[in-house]
Amino acid sequence: MYLLDILIIMIITGLIGGAVNYLSDSNKVTDTSKFKRSLLECLFLGFAATIMIPFFLKLADSSLLQDINIKNEKNGSYSVFCKENLALPFAQNYLLWSAYCLLGAAAGMKFIELLISKVLTQAEKQELQEKVQEKVKADKKKIENLLATEHLMTSTSNSENQIITKSVQTGVQKSIGPIKYPGDPQKGRFGCKNKDNGRTLSVEYTDSRIKDFLNLIITVSTDSPNHPFEGDLYLYLHDSFAKSLIKIEADGKEKVSYEIPSYGAFTIGASADDGRTLLELDLSELKNFPEDFRNR
Structure with missing residues (x-):
């Protein structure tokens, strides 16, 4: 009742x-x-x-x-x-x-x-919380996938670096100088010139989708079409990259390029023509690059 x-x-x-x-x-x-x-x-x-x-x-x-x-x-x-x-x-x-x-x-x-x-x-x-939870789950999944991919890339890159390093130790690396600057390991090892032996090392950039990053376009070219590359080209990047040693097939070519996103400036080293050509370029000295990037 x-x-x-x-x-x-x-x-x-x-x-x-x-x-x-x-x-x-x-x-x-x-x-x-x-x-x-x-x-x-x-x-x-x-x-x-x-x-x-x-x-x-x-x-x-x-x-x-x-x-x-x-x-x-x-x-x-x-x-x-x-x-x-x-x-x-x-x-x-x-x-x-x-x-x-x-x-x-x-x-x-x-x-x-x-x-x-x-x-x-x-x-x-409640609707907002559900959307936030869905976004958190989606972001978590993206992060997990990114970490897994990064781990796989790092593992693969380390193996590739070891293989490439072994393949160039006989000739190329004998002409490369020792590391003088631990913070910029390639600086001063390749003769401090971006032009030599009819070859030129240059870098351009485009905006990256990643915040504060720039997409670097590294190019090594010959000054004459009658003087193509002999053998493979090796690019030496900062050791913070998952792949710091890049091998590019260049035999008989006049120009090769490699793209990579970067947060800050560093020195790029290049070895071509079976180690007879060494090139070096410090990105912090390129005035056409953004100042904040060059100072990082």
């Missing part, structure tokens, strides 16, 4: 609250003191507001209705309006329920609009 008690309270408080809303200053036009809504409209809004009280308590994570039901079952009572039940301690829950219903009914349309706004806000938050 506690549900009947709840409904009776809602009807009574809906009438009282609707009347309060009708007589309140917010329902009167300031200049003329006329009522904005009729009494019937206010009573209807009062009933509508009391019907929404359970939903309001649900949003507020209140267990008031459950407490009323549980205490009724424990005491074996059927109605709070029975004379013997009026003094029971659980009657305070009915008073609290009455207060909620009365406040909702007195607020009328404002209370209803508040609930609507709260529901929409929670729905938007």
Whole structure:
């Protein structure tokens, strides 16, 4: 029978609250003191507001209705309006329920609009959280794939570097000088000239999709079409790259290029013609490159 008690309270408080809303200053036009809504409209809004009280308590994570039901079952009572039940301690829950219903009914349309706004806000938050979670999952998957790819590339690059290094130790590297600058390991090892023996080492750049990076276009070309490369070309990059030693088939060609993204400037070394041609270019000295890139 506690549900009947709840409904009776809602009807009574809906009438009282609707009347309060009708007589309140917010329902009167300031200049003329006329009522904005009729009494019937206010009573209807009062009933509508009391019907929404359970939903309001649900949003507020209140267990008031459950407490009323549980205490009724424990005491074996059927109605709070029975004379013997009026003094029971659980009657305070009915008073609290009455207060909620009365406040909702007195607020009328404002209370209803508040609930609507709260529901929409929670729905938007939930939708946003779902989108964020989906993005986090997608980004996590991308990162995992990137790490796995980077690990594979690094492992492969290390193997390739070892193979290439072994293949050039007999002739090419004998003519390359020792590392003088650990921070820029190729600097000063290749003669400090970007032109020699009819060959030219040059670098251009384009904007990269990666923030703060530039896409480097490294080119080694011959000065005469009658003087093509002999053998393979080797590019020596900064040791921070996954592949710091690049082997390019250049035999019989007049121009070869290699592209790689870079965050900052470094010295590029090149060896061609079976080690007879050594070239070197320090990107930090190229004035056509952005200053912030050259200083990194």
